[in-house]
Amino acid sequence: MSSSSTYTLYTAGTPNGWKVSILMEELGLDYKLQPVNIFKGEQKEDWFMKINPNARIPALVDHEAGNVRVFESGAIMWYLAVKHGKFFPKEAREQAETMSWLMFQMGGLGPMQGQASHFLRFAPEKGKDWIANDDYSIADMATFPWVLSSAVAGLSLEGKPNLQKWIERCLARPATSRGLDVPEPNKAKGLKNDPAAADKMFAEMNVSIK
Template sequence: MIELYTAATPNGHKISIALEELGLTYKLKELKLSKNQQKEPEYLKLNPNGRIPTIVDHDNNDFTVFESGAILIYLAEKTGRLLPNAPDERSRVLQWLMFQMGGIGPMMGQANVFFRYWHETYQPAIDRYQNEIRRLFGVLDTHLKGREYLSEELSIADISSWPWVRIHGWSGVEIEDFPSLSSWVNRLGERPAFIKGINNPPAEYEDDTKKDDFVEGAQNMLIK
């Protein structure tokens, strides 16, 4: 069994979606970021960076993995799924995974906080991040034209990007002008594993009961 330490943020949902797609048994341990539970000593023993997500694989001598991209690669290699074996196609998946880790996540994480909570003070910063998000969405849209997935089949690259792109409204960026990207978001959103994963824990981003954790998560993950 795998223990998943997580919260209702896009980075956390990457892992619950992957676990559902892979059919792996896991136990959810939700951390309250607004209460700084990710900074408590016991958790820091697992993840010295004090952020989510983290997994503990009890089927592999309690092996611990932190950082969402590293976890996705670990789970894919553990199961032999969601990451092709052929070198060229494997590289393509990893390229799009890094595109999310280095671009989509950091830009949207910044925009989420500035646009939602500091919009009266930092309009130039908001413009910068929103424009970069639109540029990145354009890259995805062009690549997805005529494709179902970022690679030849569903992969950890799709699972990495989807939880972020689906909350584009939190960044103040719409995707109607990106038809291929919009179709991809809707298509993946109909998969049972994505539906279940995005609700482990529930992604109530517009609900004030979850707002503090989501904002804290976005601030902490400006980021990945």
């Protein structure tokens, strides 16, 4: 990241924010980070709503393209993946599969975290390394922060070895791990998908999730 960057990313430490920062790190993009304090309501301030009228993070400004704004996390991921020609397949059939899983995350897993337990029974194939196709894609990046944060919703991934292996494969990618630490170090990494550990973390923060 630098002071005269190609992009400005407006974000906060949430799964929707992390999935975009993961992609930007995986792409090796030059971007300026602008944290948005959602607990203080900064996303509803006039300056931010000029970038995203829906008043939600993340949002992106592409300075290289004439200060084009892009909002909604899935739209940002699609925009960047297509623009830079990575993590989005070229074949129509594989594009459809990737977009279907990306939209599943946007419309299913994200809004209703309770579906996470169902999510990892989705694939008829056993032992598949990545969600949509044979390669890591924006479908994995969009879903990963939510599954990693499942303990926050009180969900345990115990007894789901294929899911645990997928999480480890994602975490093993240096750029993905860096993306999780935007805009601050990611506490979800240390929860190990353990709801009790999440309860302890929030108790130490004096925050109730019940």
